[in-house]
Amino acid sequence: MIVLGIETSCDETAAAIIQDGEILSSVVSTHWLHNSYGGVVPELASRAHLVLLPPILDQAIDESGISLEAIDAVAVTRGPGLIGALLVGIAAAKAIAFARNIPVIGVNHLEGHLWSAVFESSDLKPPFLALLVSGGHTMLVDVEEFGKYRIIGQTRDDAAGEAFDKVAVLCGLGYPGGAQIEKRARTGDSAYYEFPIGMHGQRGYDFSFSGLKTAVATFLRKNPEAKHDHLADLLCCFQEAAVASLIEPTCRALRQSNYQALVISGGVAANLRLRQRLGEEAERVGVRFLYPGLQLCTDNAIMIAWVGWKRLLKGQKDGLEMSGEANFPLPGILK
Numbered sequence: 001m002i003v004l005g006i007e008t009s010c011d012e013t014a015a016a017i018i019q020d021g022e023i024l025s026s027v028v029s030t031h032w033l034h035n036s037y038g039g040v041v042p043e044l045a046s047r048a049h050l051v052l053l054p055p056i057l058d059q060a061i062d063e064s065g066i067s068l069e070a071i072d073a074v075a076v077t078r079g080p081g082l083i084g085a086l087l088v089g090i091a092a093a094k095a096i097a098f099a100r101n102i103p104v105i106g107v108n109h110l111e112g113h114l115w116s117a118v119f120e121s122s123d124l125k126p127p128f129l130a131l132l133v134s135g136g137h138t139m140l141v142d143v144e145e146f147g148k149y150r151i152i153g154q155t156r157d158d159a160a161g162e163a164f165d166k167v168a169v170l171c172g173l174g175y176p177g178g179a180q181i182e183k184r185a186r187t188g189d190s191a192y193y194e195f196p197i198g199m200h201g202q203r204g205y206d207f208s209f210s211g212l213k214t215a216v217a218t219f220l221r222k223n224p225e226a227k228h229d230h231l232a233d234l235l236c237c238f239q240e241a242a243v244a245s246l247i248e249p250t251c252r253a254l255r256q257s258n259y260q261a262l263v264i265s266g267g268v269a270a271n272l273r274l275r276q277r278l279g280e281e282a283e284r285v286g287v288r289f290l291y292p293g294l295q296l297c298t299d300n301a302i303m304i305a306w307v308g309w310k311r312l313l314k315g316q317k318d319g320l321e322m323s324g325e326a327n328f329p330l331p332g333i334l335k
């Protein structure tokens with residue numbers, strides 16, 4: 001089955017084509033126009049998707065080596081995301097499905113992230129523990145099987161990616177700043193300052209990043225020269241605290257259950273320090289540690305096409321009345 005995937009939930013316009021789970025093409029365009037605003041401006045994102053999506057669809061089809069006529073179904077991100085941005089992708093998906101008389105299926109963006117490691121590890125099989133760390137979400141998900149998910153922990157305030165992005169803006173690195181922080185932190189001294197670790201010493205599997213973010217802001221207010229004289233050290237210490245804030249609840253969950261594998265996904269999963277530390281911990285606990293390729297951590301349409309394909313194989317599809325849902329919940333949530 002050949003599936004066209006479309007992703008427009010935030011500030012990446014993306015299209016991809018997969019055939020029976022194999023990637024034929026993938027095109028992603030990130031909207032750098034938000035950089036100077038310190039965050040995504042929803043109206044600008046919607047307008048950028050309108051301009052970018054048609055040529056990106058053309059490019060994805062060209063690069064796949066197949067024609068539009070060969071596509072069997074269209075999968076599109078239905079939510080969660082910015083409603084105006086979602087509607088652009090959904091309108092395009094429905095138009096293609098209607099014109100070609102093929103099925104369309106709305107996909108949950110987070111379910112896409114959850115499974116994005118499958119392209120790196122084709123033997124990825126549930127049950128596993130998933131740590132989803134993106135720009136808008138931070139959660140631990142017990143994946144019982146495809147379509148059956150139990151959220152065992154989540155952030156009580158900011159998402160991990162949001163903390164990276166806010167600290168990057170505070171340090172004048174622009175938006176989104178996670179990758180920039182990682183790059184600059186490489187030469188930093190982790191003994192320079194000790195920032196607080198969210199939920200340190202607590203029970204349960206929830207996360208917290210607002211205290212860490214505030215601690216960095218307070219430190220910079222009291223030590224403005226650090227931004228110039230000790231930027232790498234400051235970012236290294238922030239990154240260490242952010243990574244520890246992710247690792248502590250994850251390791252508690254790993255130790256308290258019998259998981260065979262830990263899978264990370266989402267933009268922050270591209271962070272090599274996080275991968276290294278989680279890899280060490282997983283080895284200590286004796287579980288496999290799996291992660292997506294770097295390109296599949298941040299938003300892309302491959303993961304949307306893949307989840308759509310799996311759902312289509314189960315006989316699911318949507319009607320043309322399907323619309324975007326800004327707070328679309330993960331499907332199949334178990335209590």
Ligand SMILES: Nc1ncnc2c1ncn2[C@@H]1O[C@H](COP(=O)(O)OP(=O)(O)OP(=O)(O)O)[C@@H](O)[C@H]1O
Binds near residue numbers: 009182272
């Ligand atoms: N190397 C890195 N280290 C830390 N953070 C990173 C790195 N690369 C990207 N990020 C962060 O990942 C986030 C973007 O990830 P992603 O595209 O998955 O999020 P999103 O789609 O905006 O949010 P969501 O999936 O929750 O709707 C940004 O916050 C960005 O700073």
Ligand SMILES: [Mg+2]
Binds near residue numbers: 109
């Ligand atoms: Mg995302």
